[in-house]
Amino acid sequence: MVDYVNIFMARLQAKNPGETEFHQAVQEVVESLALVLDRHPEYRSAKILERMVEPERLIMFRVPWMDDQGEIQVNRGYRIEMNSAIGPYKGGLRFHPSVNLGILKFLAFEQVFKNSLTTLPIGGGKGGSDFDPKGKSNNEVMRFCQSFMTELFRHIGPDTDVPAGDIGVGGREIGYLFGQYKRLRNEFTGVLTGKGLNWGGSLIRPEATGYGCVYFCAEMLTTRNQTLEGKTCLVSGSGNVSQYTIEKILQLGGKVVTVSDSDGYIYDDEGIDVRKLEFIMDLKNVKRGRIKNYAEKYKNAVYVPVDRSKDYNPLWDHKADCAFPSATQNEINAKDAKNLLKNGVYVVGEGANMPTHFEGVRLFLDSKILYAPGKAANAGGVAVSGLEMAQNSMRMPWTKQEVDKRLSIIMKSIHATCVECAERFGTPGNYVNGANIGGFLKVADAMMDQGLV
DSSP states (O other): OHHHHHHHHHHHHHHSTTOHHHHHHHHHHHHHHHHHHHHOHHHHHTTHHHHHTSOSEEEEEEEEEEOTTSOEEEEEEEEEEEEOSSSSEEEEEEEOTTOOHHHHHHHHHHHHHHHHHTTSSOOEEEEEESOOOTTOOHHHHHHHHHHHHHHHGGGOBTTTEEEEOBTTBOHHHHHHHHHHHHHHHTOOOOOSSSOOGGGTOOTTTTTHHHHHHHHHHHHHHHTTTOOSTTOEEEEOOOSHHHHHHHHHHHHTTOEEOEEEETTEEEEOTTOOOHHHHHHHHIIIIISOOOTHHHHHHSTTSEEEEOOTTOSSOGGGOSOOSEEEOOSOTTOBOHHHHHHHHHTTOOEEEOOSSSOBOHHHHHHHHHHTOEEEOHHHHTTHHHHHHHHHHHHHHHTOOOOHHHHHHHHHHHHHHHHHHHHHHHHHTTOTTOHHHHHHHHHHHHHHHHHHHHOOO
16 A cells, blocks of 8 residues: 555646645545555545545636726636535635645645535535735725636535635625625525625634634543643634634633734733733734734733744744644644644644644654644534535524534534544544544545446
8 A cells, every 4th residue: 555655646746746735635645545445445446536636626717906006916816626526615715825726726625524524515625816915905805806706606606616714815805705796696695604694694603613623622632531621722823713712722721822923923921811812803803913912912921023044933832731723734844843742732733724744743643642633623614614504595593502512513523533433444543544534435435426427
């Protein structure tokens, strides 16, 4: 099987040159699935994995729009419709200068497994643009979103492809995108998730990814007869995922001492309490400020600006029990992973997508800590997106308690699947193998049932 993995990856890299994030995501999955393919040669014969790494459809288009100075700007838009074997494509839209095909293919590939794990009937996709909403006026963001949707609308629909938000795409952007879709199609349907509560959105949707990640880590801790009560936690990022990760950690009795953005991070030895979290939410969601303002407000906190010359992130070099990387991909390298282990961290829950580099993942697995990969730990966001789709279909909203209860049940189910699959294939406690195998089997069996399509 080692030869199979090496040959498979060599072919993938030759066919998709320069797409390093995509290569990394596939490599991790293929190494886990060697255990399955050895036991089930029918999947190899049907070329299931070879078909899964090829998008069913790849859409790329130009997005022209006019800024407030009357200058014409041109960005590039994408939608990767990766796999629809178990349901309509589902996955976020990311607006960020770093967006390119390799990053979106990695995200779409991960989404297939993540969505499968949720137990809901949704396939995997991802999309976005190299547009940067940071520093743009509301009118500029609206004009861009309307131009973006003027092309995308012909490729999506409630039973075909249901996008959501991601980095750079929050409630404001979803609103503008939905308005243009409704205008073009002359219909009010649940074509996007993350909508406003008074026009088809779901309670708990903004909180879902962060809440779900913490629920998953709490489940992992139960395997060692522990809880989050009294645990010191490191959290990166300061966006939606980070904010609600912190909120749920506080609700379960934990202590959070870090938060960050692209300019730097703060370390607050006293802990970020509810009042301080409210300040962060207002700073980021309303004022759209920088995290250094936190240290200006709370003098006990230390602000550390980003130092690009360092080969590690000092945020991960503090004494703690748990770490929740919730910013972006590959934010934890091998040195960061060593620092986390050195400082006593034994629970890692990935709120972001693939935030740990390959060497860091190996260190976590070799050390036998409780390590929750993103496709399992952060599946709560898309799970509640699926619940939003269900509510839209029924034309009936659920209460906050109902949605939160369903989210908790789904995360417990994902945890149980990871544990069961890891044990069944001889690697007990390995949540990476458990998540990859559990996500794969459901999609692979559906593809086998549906024939060569």
